[in-house]
Amino acid sequence: MTISSDVIQSVAQQLITEHGTEHRSIIEKGVLQVAERWTEEDGTEKDFSNFCLENFISSPSERQILFERFLANLESLYGNLHRIYRDFNWHLHVDTGEILPFDRQFATYDVFAHVTDDFFKSRLAFIVLLNFPLYTLEEKETIGKKWSRREWAELRLVEQFSERIPAEIQQKRTHAYVQAEEYIYQYNIYMENVVTPEGEKIFPQGLRLISHWDLRDEIKAQYANPDGLKNQKLIFKIMERIVDQSIPRQIINNRELSWEPFSNTILSPQSGTPVTYEPEARKRYEILLQVFKVEQLVDQYTPQHPSLIQRSFERDRELSEEEVERLFTSYLSSPVLKEIADIIKHRLGRELYPFDIWYYGFKEGSDYPEEELDRLVQQRYPNLTTFQKNLSKLLQQLGFSQEKAEYLNQYIMVDPARGAGHAMGAKMRGDHAHLRTRVPSNGMNYKGFNTAMHELGHCVEQVFSLNEIDYYTLEGVPNTAFTEAMAFIFQARDLDVLGITDSHSSRKHLLALHNAWQTMEIAGVSLLDMYIWRWMYEHPDADAQQLKEATMELAKKIWNKFYAPIFGITDQFHLAIYSHIIYCGLYTPDYTLGHLISYQLEEFLEGRDFGKEVERICRLGCLAPQRWMEEAVGSPLSAQPLLNAAERAIHHYREEIST
Numbered sequence: 001m002t003i004s005s006d007v008i009q010s011v012a013q014q015l016i017t018e019h020g021t022e023h024r025s026i027i028e029k030g031v032l033q034v035a036e037r038w039t040e041e042d043g044t045e046k047d048f049s050n051f052c053l054e055n056f057i058s059s060p061s062e063r064q065i066l067f068e069r070f071l072a073n074l075e076s077l078y079g080n081l082h083r084i085y086r087d088f089n090w091h092l093h094v095d096t097g098e099i100l101p102f103d104r105q106f107a108t109y110d111v112f113a114h115v116t117d118d119f120f121k122s123r124l125a126f127i128v129l130l131n132f133p134l135y136t137l138e139e140k141e142t143i144g145k146k147w148s149r150r151e152w153a154e155l156r157l158v159e160q161f162s163e164r165i166p167a168e169i170q171q172k173r174t175h176a177y178v179q180a181e182e183y184i185y186q187y188n189i190y191m192e193n194v195v196t197p198e199g200e201k202i203f204p205q206g207l208r209l210i211s212h213w214d215l216r217d218e219i220k221a222q223y224a225n226p227d228g229l230k231n232q233k234l235i236f237k238i239m240e241r242i243v244d245q246s247i248p249r250q251i252i253n254n255r256e257l258s259w260e261p262f263s264n265t266i267l268s269p270q271s272g273t274p275v276t277y278e279p280e281a282r283k284r285y286e287i288l289l290q291v292f293k294v295e296q297l298v299d300q301y302t303p304q305h306p307s308l309i310q311r312s313f314e315r316d317r318e319l320s321e322e323e324v325e326r327l328f329t330s331y332l333s334s335p336v337l338k339e340i341a342d343i344i345k346h347r348l349g350r351e352l353y354p355f356d357i358w359y360y361g362f363k364e365g366s367d368y369p370e371e372e373l374d375r376l377v378q379q380r381y382p383n384l385t386t387f388q389k390n391l392s393k394l395l396q397q398l399g400f401s402q403e404k405a406e407y408l409n410q411y412i413m414v415d416p417a418r419g420a421g422h423a424m425g426a427k428m429r430g431d432h433a434h435l436r437t438r439v440p441s442n443g444m445n446y447k448g449f450n451t452a453m454h455e456l457g458h459c460v461e462q463v464f465s466l467n468e469i470d471y472y473t474l475e476g477v478p479n480t481a482f483t484e485a486m487a488f489i490f491q492a493r494d495l496d497v498l499g500i501t502d503s504h505s506s507r508k509h510l511l512a513l514h515n516a517w518q519t520m521e522i523a524g525v526s527l528l529d530m531y532i533w534r535w536m537y538e539h540p541d542a543d544a545q546q547l548k549e550a551t552m553e554l555a556k557k558i559w560n561k562f563y564a565p566i567f568g569i570t571d572q573f574h575l576a577i578y579s580h581i582i583y584c585g586l587y588t589p590d591y592t593l594g595h596l597i598s599y600q601l602e603e604f605l606e607g608r609d610f611g612k613e614v615e616r617i618c619r620l621g622c623l624a625p626q627r628w629m630e631e632a633v634g635s636p637l638s639a640q641p642l643l644n645a646a647e648r649a650i651h652h653y654r655e656e657i658s659t
């Protein structure tokens, strides 16, 4: 700190004398908040004192004006910058034909880059920090229970300026994550060159799988193949070799060599004789370690949250790590999972393998084959123009009143996506949310429609939580897990919109089993992600080799505790295959939370007015998660609703089999 504690105390004392002792706590907090972020470039101690003495406001009416002025100006700033960002990225995000080189240049132009810096340089950030106190997560969860929405909005305002991380540290951080991303995005395995121990090539020519997404999805796809088991075993061995790093370096992203993963032999394509090679050894964990090191650099600039674990949980999710851990372990300990495992065994007609955490048969087992669904989509929504034109009708089908459906329709623009699809909300009232989905040249198919329904959930949430919010700084939802939950709810109603209602109940049950199983898989990955970060902070001097060993040990520990009783197999470490663990810095818990939250919402919405309730819930805005949950569904975050849905589905399934 550049300001001495004597100066801090004396400034606070002068302000208390001037404004009255009833303002003591807010003054002491405010002065300290400014001092903690004041640098030499901001001025001398004298400048600091003058700034505080001139800018503290105690009159309620002046505070009100200050608060409102900041909200209005921030909405203008963020709203307009966001419009520029959207325009600059338009040709990369929206399928407008060929991408030109300067389109990419526009996309890399970061319009938000200097916002925080400029707020500190202009001292606007200090005005907020002086007048509005920050609170810890514990305070938010205890005294925050009694706060009004206005008080939450004030907190959200000052939280935007809680951190002042120097630009060069930010750049180092971005660089480390970009490097990690590059490592992950180029990690392809050319399956045409992978052979079984018998020397057989069982994958089609040209099949290139990126780790872990495509490898996992190929395991899923093979459940529909009657001979798929040997393909699955081969892919699983590849995954193990990636995690333990015995994979030959020469195989990664290289289509020249042939590889037999079980004996780990590389064969020369010309002579068919074994070739010597180097294992990858530690690279994967070196990359993760670099991410850890750069987060340690950030630690010293975030005194309220001096570790990525705290930033990720307490600051961003506003849920403590312990609380999330408890939620996930309670889910993983449920006896319901063993019952689903028995159903899967019955359906597969065999004992389970470790890779059956990716069992996909509940999804495939739906009564409607994809071609039939494609046909239905073609009939109703042959292209995006028709989809946009019928959006109001679609929303009414879901349960929104005509008036609300037309209102939403006004604010949602539908664009053809270049990628799989996404939703881009607005940042100022009156602006549009953009729903983007991919449409093949021969017209919309079921896949594109299903994505559109997911993105519609995001867009509806974005429109309500921005345009109908009482205070701008409360716009949005508590964190990403919540917006995903809202999207899942719309996505799950896709067949209703297509007019398929007869098989609704059995489909709903299959979907519950699918989601319960999928949540089991990702909950273990999330726990592993959390334990790895805990381990890194406990062993800051560890090298990549030690990190590798620790990762495998932790993965086995989680497996043996929660999965071994379900699978009857011990000592597996493939939960560590998730790429996010390496390059996303503790992102995976959001996936698990998203599934749990969506079932809590589903359970609540059952039998209620869908349109009205969704609107009411979205208008809660970004309160802290537990408060949001209480107000949304009347209970705190819980794993129980998903387990309840799974239990009902198991019951339904057993009855179906016995009849």
Ligand SMILES: [Zn+2]
Pocket (backbone or CB within 6 Å): 454, 458, 483, 484, 487
């Ligand atoms: Zn989404």
